[in-house]
Amino acid sequence: MASFADPCWASINRGILICDECCSVHRSLGRHISQVRHLKHTPWPPTLLQMVETLYNNGANSIWEHSLLDPASVMSGRRKASPQDKVHPNKAEFIRAKYQMLAFVHRLPCREDDSVTAKDLSKQLHSSVRTGNLETCLRLLSLGAQANFFHPEKGNTPLHVAAKAGQTLQAELLAVYGADPGTQDSNGKTPVDYARQGGHHELAERLVEIQYELTDRLAFYLCGRKPEHKNGQHFVIPQMADRRLSLDVSELAKAAKKKLQSLSNHLFEELAMDVYDEVDRRETDAVWLATQNHSTLVTETTVVPFLPVNPEYSSTRNQGRQKLARFNAHEFATLVIDILSDAKRRQQGNSLTGSKENVELILKSISNQHSSESQDNDQPDYDSVASDEDIDLETNAAKSNRQKSLDSDLSDGPVTAQEYMQVKNALVASEVKIQQLMKVNINLSDELRIMQKKASKLEKQSSVSESDYDNPTTPVELEEPGSGRKGRQRSVVWQGEGSIPEDTDSAPSTSLPSTEDVIRKTEQITKNIQELLRAAQENKHDSYIPCSERIHVAVTEMAALFPKKPKSELVRTSLRLLTSSAYRLQSECRKALPAEPSPAPDIQLVTQQVIQCAYDIAKAAKQLVTITTKENNN
Numbered sequence: 001m002a003s004f005a006d007p008c009w010a011s012i013n014r015g016i017l018i019c020d021e022c023c024s025v026h027r028s029l030g031r032h033i034s035q036v037r038h039l040k041h042t043p044w045p046p047t048l049l050q051m052v053e054t055l056y057n058n059g060a061n062s063i064w065e066h067s068l069l070d071p072a073s074v075m076s077g078r079r080k081a082s083p084q085d086k087v088h089p090n091k092a093e094f095i096r097a098k099y100q101m102l103a104f105v106h107r108l109p110c111r112e113d114d115s116v117t118a119k120d121l122s123k124q125l126h127s128s129v130r131t132g133n134l135e136t137c138l139r140l141l142s143l144g145a146q147a148n149f150f151h152p153e154k155g156n157t158p159l160h161v162a163a164k165a166g167q168t169l170q171a172e173l174l175a176v177y178g179a180d181p182g183t184q185d186s187n188g189k190t191p192v193d194y195a196r197q198g199g200h201h202e203l204a205e206r207l208v209e210i211q212y213e214l215t216d217r218l219a220f221y222l223c224g225r226k227p228e229h230k231n232g233q234h235f236v237i238p239q240m241a242d243r244r245l246s247l248d249v250s251e252l253a254k255a256a257k258k259k260l261q262s263l264s265n266h267l268f269e270e271l272a273m274d275v276y277d278e279v280d281r282r283e284t285d286a287v288w289l290a291t292q293n294h295s296t297l298v299t300e301t302t303v304v305p306f307l308p309v310n311p312e313y314s315s316t317r318n319q320g321r322q323k324l325a326r327f328n329a330h331e332f333a334t335l336v337i338d339i340l341s342d343a344k345r346r347q348q349g350n351s352l353t354g355s356k357e358n359v360e361l362i363l364k365s366i367s368n369q370h371s372s373e374s375q376d377n378d379q380p381d382y383d384s385v386a387s388d389e390d391i392d393l394e395t396n397a398a399k400s401n402r403q404k405s406l407d408s409d410l411s412d413g414p415v416t417a418q419e420y421m422q423v424k425n426a427l428v429a430s431e432v433k434i435q436q437l438m439k440v441n442i443n444l445s446d447e448l449r450i451m452q453k454k455a456s457k458l459e460k461q462s463s464v465s466e467s468d469y470d471n472p473t474t475p476v477e478l479e480e481p482g483s484g485r486k487g488r489q490r491s492v493v494w495q496g497e498g499s500i501p502e503d504t505d506s507a508p509s510t511s512l513p514s515t516e517d518v519i520r521k522t523e524q525i526t527k528n529i530q531e532l533l534r535a536a537q538e539n540k541h542d543s544y545i546p547c548s549e550r551i552h553v554a555v556t557e558m559a560a561l562f563p564k565k566p567k568s569e570l571v572r573t574s575l576r577l578l579t580s581s582a583y584r585l586q587s588e589c590r591k592a593l594p595a596e597p598s599p600a601p602d603i604q605l606v607t608q609q610v611i612q613c614a615y616d617i618a619k620a621a622k623q624l625v626t627i628t629t630k631e632n633n634n
Contacts, residue, residue, distance in 0.1 A: 008291070010037055012048070013176050014064065014099060015055030015138055020292065021087050025095045027284060030308035031277055033100050035176070041287045043220075047206055051134065051172040058135045063142055064098050066106040101604055105142050122149035122158075129162040129170040137173055147177040155186030163191035163207065166200040171207065181207040205230065214276050215343050218336050221279045235344040238337060240330075261342055268346070270317070272339050277307055278324040279336070311608045315615060509563035512571070518628045521558035522621045528554055529614045536607050544589035544610060548582075555582040555617060558624070571627055578620035585613035 007017035011026055012035040018026060026034040037044070062069060068080055081094035097103040108117060125145040128137050141147065150157055159179040162170040171191070175181070181191050192211070195204035208229045209216065216226045219236040227233045263271070281304060306325035309318045327335065528551045535543035559579055566572050588609045594600050 008039055010039055010049075010052045010056075011035060011099075012037060012052055015052055015060035015134075015173075016064075017052070017056050021091065022095060023288075024087060025092045026099070027288065027304050028308060029096070029100055030310055031280060032310045032312065036284060038284075038287045038291065041291060042283070045172075045206065045209065047168050048172050048176075051169040051176075054169055055134050055138060055173075060135055060138055063105065063135065063139050064102075065104050067104045101602075102142070106139070108143060118144045118146065119149075121145035123151065125149065126151050126154065126158045126161060129158045129167060129174065130165040132167060132169070134169055134173060137170060141173075141177050147174045147179040148183065150183075157183055157185070157191075159183065159191045160185050160189075160194055163200070163203060164194040164198055166195070166198055166203060168200070168203045168206065171203060171210075175207075175210045181211040214272060215340055217276060217279060218272075218340055221283065222333055222336055234347070235340065237340050237344065238333075240333070240337070257338060257342075260338055261345070265346065268342065272343065274307075274317070274321045274324065275336060275339055277321065278332075281307055281325075282332075311611075315612055508565050508567035510567045511563055512566075512568075512628050512631050513561035515625070515629050515632050517561055518558070518625055521554060521561065522625050525551060525554045525558065525621050526618060529618055532614055533611070536611060539603075541592040541603060541607075544592045545586075548586045548589040548610075551614075551617065552582045552586055555579060555621075558621065562624075568627070568631075571624070574620045574623040574627065577616060578624070581613050581616035581620060585610065585617065588613055 007019050009018045009020070009023040009026070010016070011018055014034055017039070018036075023036055026036050039049075065080060080098075081091045085091050085094075121140050121143050122145045125137055125140045125147075126149060128140065137145075147159070148157055154161075157179065159171060159174050159181065160183075162174060171179075184190055192204050192207045195201075195207055212227070212229065212234055215235060219238060220226050223236065223238040225236050227236050260268075285304060306322040307318075310321075313321070324332070528547065532544070532547040532551065535541075535547055555578055559575055562571065562575060566575070588606060591601050591606045592603060592610075
């Protein structure tokens with residue numbers, strides 16, 4: 001929104017300037033939606049600030065409000081929020097619709113092959129970046145053009161073109177949307193090479209800075225210094241202020257660091273990106289609290305106690321990202337330093353051999369190193385060199401207690417670094433995309449094919465009303481991460497479903513169904529989930545309910561294979577997740593159908609929750625396959 005005289009903040013990837021009120025909402029959306037930075041109290045690369053100001057002055061806001069500028073929108077009752085409206089809910093709902101749902105951007109005519117449309121847009125972007133028309137490129141990016149698109153005929157990316165043409169602001173915009181300055185063209189040259197060849201030396205230096213932005217930001221956060229890239233220095237590794245603590249490295253800490261080093265580059269990059277986002281959240285929070293001066297804007301609804309949910313990531317990764325907020329100053333500094341050290345090693349090509357498995361030990365020692373210390377963990381434990389803006393690290397640390405109190409219901413007890421890495425470990429065997437998470441363990445594929453050929457109809461199992469897993473009596477509260485007051489809301493619309501009651505009439509059973517039966521039911525669940533995902537991708541929302549019903553039937557049949565009171569707690573936990581998620585799925589799918597006179601449902605939000613439930617079902621089924629396979633082979 002642009003109805004203000006003195007904006008204090010900018011949304012970098014949206015190309016707009018915003019006031020304090022709107023910033024309070026933008027911050028809660030997450031960096032994947034809006035990358036917020038203060039105009040005065042945060043260091044800015046000059047050309048990045050120039051890029052944002054150029055977009056703002058040339059009407060970038062109209063990109064995000066395209067349909068609202070149509071006179072027909074007045075007739076339809078749609079309007080933008082006014083300065084007199086309340087922040088919550090009026091302005092907040094409008095901002096989410098505008099930037100998160102992209103409800104008002106120009107829509108291209110629907111085509112059967114969306115990939116062709118994206119390719120066409122990317123080719124237009126490839127041509128446009130040689131000019132100075134930033135808003136045209138932002139419009140293309142908003143429609144789905146890819147900043148890293150590799151042109152098959154030209155043999156290069158848009159960033160190569162912008163660098164060769166000396167278009168610094170275009171390069172900044174592309175980098176904001178993920179363009180990689182280190183990408184090589186068909187001749188093996190990078191955008192940095194083309195900038196230097198064209199005599200655009202300042203652009204070349206800036207591209208090198210962008211290439212090291214992640215590690216530069218982490219180092220600056222700890223010690224207020226950045227490497228001298230001009231002199232070939234690309235890394236600054238801060239040291240802990242208390243030498244006794246930094247030298248007192250236990251065997252556990254050494255083992256943790258070795259496990260970190262053995263992570264694949266992909267998993268290491270994910271962890272580093274998550275820590276980068278947490279650094280951004282902590283720094284922005286510090287500026288926010290300092291500049292608001294305890295005004296009425298500093299309330300429960302404007303505090304961002306942990307990283308907001310990114311729907312592009314799996315639920316396990318989102319949970320791990322949120323737990324980073326629980327790290328105190330020393331724990332987080334240790335994590336950052338370890339990442340910086342290993343990033344330098346990897347960049348220099350020093351390889352290590354080792355397994356990617358059992359990475360939960362990576363940072364286990366962080367929370368344990370100082371358990372016997374009496375020092376105040378809210379004070380900085382590392383060397384602090386004042387930055388140009390002199391953002392006090394103590395301010396950031398002081399708000400830690402407030403964050404912890406607001407987030408007190410995140411778990412029953414303190415969240416350790418080990419728990420976070422256990423979450424990261426779940427990603428070793430799966431990919432970010434939901435569809436890939438649905439696949440059954442590849443090691444069982446041969447058995448699945450055999451079972452599919454000789455599958456026979458199972459005897460009818462207990463009905464829904466007879467199953468302990470489908471008719472529990474204890475209500476379960478399930479987390480919906482990242483939204484609502486204090487960043488946490490609980491949904492109990494399926495009260496009474498999902499938990500396993502104690503059966504006092506029977507003893508715990510150690511028997512488990514055959515691996516073949518569990519595999520066969522898992523395959524059926526997976527097929528039904530894939531059908532649901534296809535419906536989501538094709539916007540066939542009326543198919544949600546029948547799909548969820550078929551999934552529920554398959555889940556009921558799978559749960560009925562197991563004893564009513566399994567002795568294994570792991571089996572009980574997996575069954576609870578399986579059945580409660582199936583109930584949640586049915587509840588969420590029912591929300592997709594409009595019910596008069598209720599307002600139309602938020603389909604994008606509903607779909608996000610549907611996919612999350614489907615993932616939880618697939619994960620629980622996969623766990624049960626793994627458990628039964630292991631137990632039956634013993």
